[in-house]
Amino acid sequence: PRAALAAAAVWAAGTAEFAWRRIAPGPRTRAEVTTMALTSALIPPLATWHWLRGVVQHVGVPQWRGLPDxxxxxxxxxxxxxxxxxxxxxxxxxxxxxxxxxxxxxxxxxxxxxxxxxxxxxxxxxxxxxxxxxxxxxxxxxxxxxxxxxxxxxxxxxxxxxxxxxxxxxxxxxxxxxxxxxxxxxxxxxxxxxxxxxxxxxxxxxxxxxxxxxxxxxxxxxxxxxxxxxxxxxxxxx
Ligand SMILES: [Mg+2]
Ligand SMILES: [Zn+2]
Incomplete structure (x- = not known):
């Protein structure tokens, strides 16, 4: 549980920083800030999912040997x-x-x-x-x-x-x-x-x-x- 809490804290801090970097340039209207906060929470897991899917799709695919001489x-x-x-x-x-x-x-x-x-x-x-x-x-x-x-x-x-x-x-x-x-x-x-x-x-x-x-x-x-x-x-x- 301690490790999970620590991971959650790291995730929250990372997401907050990521969100702030996307909110800071403005415009800082309520709608814009909400959209940026929500999408900032969604982008990292989606990116991770996308990357993992690429890794999984290549499991079992033989490595390209190139051509013989x-x-x-x-x-x-x-x-x-x-x-x-x-x-x-x-x-x-x-x-x-x-x-x-x-x-x-x-x-x-x-x-x-x-x-x-x-x-x-x-x-x-x-x-x-x-x-x-x-x-x-x-x-x-x-x-x-x-x-x-x-x-x-x-x-x-x-x-x-x-x-x-x-x-x-x-x-x-x-x-x-x-x-x-x-x-x-x-x-x-x-x-x-x-x-x-x-x-x-x-x-x-x-x-x-x-x-x-x-x-x-x-x-x-x-x-x-x-x-x-x-x-x-x-x-x-x-
Ligand atoms: Mg022969
Ligand atoms: Zn011979």
């Missing part, structure tokens, strides 16, 4: 339709909306790159020259890219670059001077988002019919398609 894309099954071990530039076919999505990132100053497992090289199915010809075709269709990384090794080689290892994500970040924490990796299988996590980057999975169900349920973030994933990134959800 770099977005890395898996190639096969993400940027282009997947034709396994493709070595023919003619068969490089971008998915719907790929060019527009990449251009939206470029327009906002976000750098873009490719990180691609190409074990067809280790398996003797395609040559490095063919991989590079396909990358050049990709660049013609939806480029330019700030970095292009591919791993020519097989699953048994134990290299540091083949996703889900983080090597290519780290190398791309190092090449461009980007903190991996400011990088997003977008891909269609678990290995893509696992490589992101292992490098300290964010991952967004865009499942295709070949994506395994466990990979979908384990994904940190999901998007329905490539433009949708880019929309999430631009919205700060990465």
């Amino acid at each position: 770099l977005v890395l894309f898996d190639r096969d099954g993400t940027l282009v339709h997947d034709f396994p071990y493709n070595g023919d530039p003619e068969w490089v076919r971008p998915v719907e909306g790929a060019k527009e999505a990449l251009d939206r990132l470029r327009a906002r100053g976000v750098r873009v790159g490719v990180v691609s497992n190409q074990s067809g090289v280790a398996r003797g199915l395609i040559t490095r020259e063919q991989v590079e010809a396909c990358m050049a075709r990709l660049d013609e269709l939806v480029g330019p890219f700030d970095t292009v990384q591919y791993c020519p090794h097989g699953p048994e080689d134990g290299c540091a670059c083949r996703k889900p290892a983080p090597g290519m994500v780290k190398a791309a970040c190092a090449e461009l001077g980007v903190d991996p924490a400011r990088c997003v990796v977008i891909g269609d299988i678990g290995a893509d988002v696992e490589a992101a996590a292992a490098a300290g980057a964010s991952g967004i999975l865009v499942p295709t019919p070949v994506t395994r169900r466990e990979e979908v349920s384990a994904a940190p973030r999901l998007a329905p398609d490539l433009p949708g994933a880019v929309e999430q990134v631009l919205g700060g959800r990465w």
Whole structure:
């Protein structure tokens, strides 16, 4: 009760001072003084209510993360339709909306790159020259890219670059001077988002019919398609 009395006294003194400052300039007619006294008592609680409502409305609203510095894309099954071990530039076919999505990132100053497992090289199915010809075709269709990384090794080689290892994500970040924490990796299988996590980057999975169900349920973030994933990134959800 003592604290309540003290608070009431502080409130009364504050209100009286506030009222006096609004009454003093005049005109000091009875109507004016009454109006000023009443409104002076009402304004502080209304202002407090207004402020509190603003605070409450923002509870639970995620903080705006801004844009990442770099977005890395898996190639096969993400940027282009997947034709396994493709070595023919003619068969490089971008998915719907790929060019527009990449251009939206470029327009906002976000750098873009490719990180691609190409074990067809280790398996003797395609040559490095063919991989590079396909990358050049990709660049013609939806480029330019700030970095292009591919791993020519097989699953048994134990290299540091083949996703889900983080090597290519780290190398791309190092090449461009980007903190991996400011990088997003977008891909269609678990290995893509696992490589992101292992490098300290964010991952967004865009499942295709070949994506395994466990990979979908384990994904940190999901998007329905490539433009949708880019929309999430631009919205700060990465
Ligand atoms: Mg893929
Ligand atoms: Zn490798």
